[in-house]
Amino acid sequence: MRGMSFWFLKFLKKKERPEEKRNEIKKRLQTVVESRRKEIEEYKFAIPVERFNKDPEEIRRNIIRWAVETFNVDKRRIKVELQEKENQVIIITNVSLR
Amino acid sequence: MAKVFVVTSGKGGVGKTTITANVGCALAKMGDRVCLIDADIGLKNLDVVLGVENRIVYTIIDVVNGNVSPKEALVRHKILKNLFLLPASQIATKEMVSPDDMKRIVKELSKDFDYILIDSPAGIERGFRNAASPAEAALVVTTPEIPSISDADRVVGLLENFGYSDDDIKVIINRIKPKMVKKGDMLSKEDIESILALEIVGAIPDSEEVIAATNRGVPIVLDGTYITKNYENIAQRIRGEEVPLEEDLKSSPNKGLLSFFKNLFGRKG
Numbered sequence: 001m002r003g004m005s006f007w008f009l010k011f012l013k014k015k016e017r018p019e020e021k022r023n024e025i026k027k028r029l030q031t032v033v034e035s036r037r038k039e040i041e042e043y044k045f046a047i048p049v050e051r052f053n054k055d056p057e058e059i060r061r062n063i064i065r066w067a068v069e070t071f072n073v074d075k076r077r078i079k080v081e082l083q084e085k086e087n088q089v090i091i092i093t094n095v096s097l098r
Numbered sequence: 099m100a101k102v103f104v105v106t107s108g109k110g111g112v113g114k115t116t117i118t119a120n121v122g123c124a125l126a127k128m129g130d131r132v133c134l135i136d137a138d139i140g141l142k143n144l145d146v147v148l149g150v151e152n153r154i155v156y157t158i159i160d161v162v163n164g165n166v167s168p169k170e171a172l173v174r175h176k177i178l179k180n181l182f183l184l185p186a187s188q189i190a191t192k193e194m195v196s197p198d199d200m201k202r203i204v205k206e207l208s209k210d211f212d213y214i215l216i217d218s219p220a221g222i223e224r225g226f227r228n229a230a231s232p233a234e235a236a237l238v239v240t241t242p243e244i245p246s247i248s249d250a251d252r253v254v255g256l257l258e259n260f261g262y263s264d265d266d267i268k269v270i271i272n273r274i275k276p277k278m279v280k281k282g283d284m285l286s287k288e289d290i291e292s293i294l295a296l297e298i299v300g301a302i303p304d305s306e307e308v309i310a311a312t313n314r315g316v317p318i319v320l321d322g323t324y325i326t327k328n329y330e331n332i333a334q335r336i337r338g339e340e341v342p343l344e345e346d347l348k349s350s351p352n353k354g355l356l357s358f359f360k361n362l363f364g365r366k367g
């Protein structure tokens with residue numbers, strides 16, 4: 001008798017439509033994908049030329065320290081390159097997040 | 099000069115090697131000169147899927163070490179005479195090959211072929227970088243499951259970091275089950291397309307025949323079953339021909355009365 005009532009309840013239960021089911025899966029996938037697609041923020045710094053010329057190594061060390069704190073990674077994963085191009089100093093910072 | 103594709107996925111076991119072999123065979127059947135490179139060093143399987151495992155004399159490691167030229171290491175397919183394989187070595191590791199080695203090998207082979215397909219190992223480590231660095235376009239393989247699609251999305255991001263544009267990256271959906279899609283238990287190709295935001299160049303239905311063909315060492319494209327058309331469609335799209343994607347999901351195993359009698363008398367369905 002008990003089995004019979006379960007069967008009846010199951011029969012009455014509203015069936016989920018295929019599109020709803022698929023949309024639910026899609027929503028879950030979207031959440032997974034978006035959690036992995038973290039945007040990399042752009043940070044802009046202005047360093048006075050005099051300070052840069054005085055000790056470029058200090059600038060490099062400061063950038064590494066900042067990146068360690070910001071991205072919570074080991075300092076070995078951070079590469080900082082200083083290049084001079086058309087009277088401008090370009091600082092390239094590469095952080096390996098994996 | 100050859101058009102060079104990397105066949106990659108991120109997640110393992112989604113069918114990269116089967117797709118590399120079959121798309122390569124389909125292109126060769128259409129008359130193109132095709133070279134397949136097995137970049138899955140240490141876990142090679144492309145030779146087995148193609149059924150040429152007993153013909154290997156030299157591997158990619160011999161080429162990297164300078165023992166032979168890339169052309170000398172190639173293995174010609176038994177049936178398709180314009181299809182070649184540069185085999186991987188089972189006893190080597192991925193670290194024994196560098197992206198620069200791969201670029202040099204591909205550059206040397208490029209002048210003799212119309213298409214070069216590089217079968218990438220799973221993952222996003224050195225093996226993936228080796229496979230992706232000499233290619234100009236990518237075929238990202240995914241199955242319609244969340245882990246596979248999210249890994250594919252990660253790989254797409256890495257390819258973009260390597261300098262691939264969105265137009266260079268195409269998606270192949272493998273092992274799709276139209277019945278499950280209809281019931282709402284599986285994502286459709288439209289769902290996957292909207293998430294990955296990339297062009298889909300093929301959808302291959304799940305098929306037991308692919309497993310059987312792989313075990314026989316005969317790529318299914320040479321077997322002439324219902325799924326052959328799907329690989330041929332992909333090859334046509336790669337060649338730049340217009341083939342509607344809807345064509346891919348039309349094919350299904352014959353389960354009608356005629357097929358029943360064909361099976362009964364031992365003929366292929």
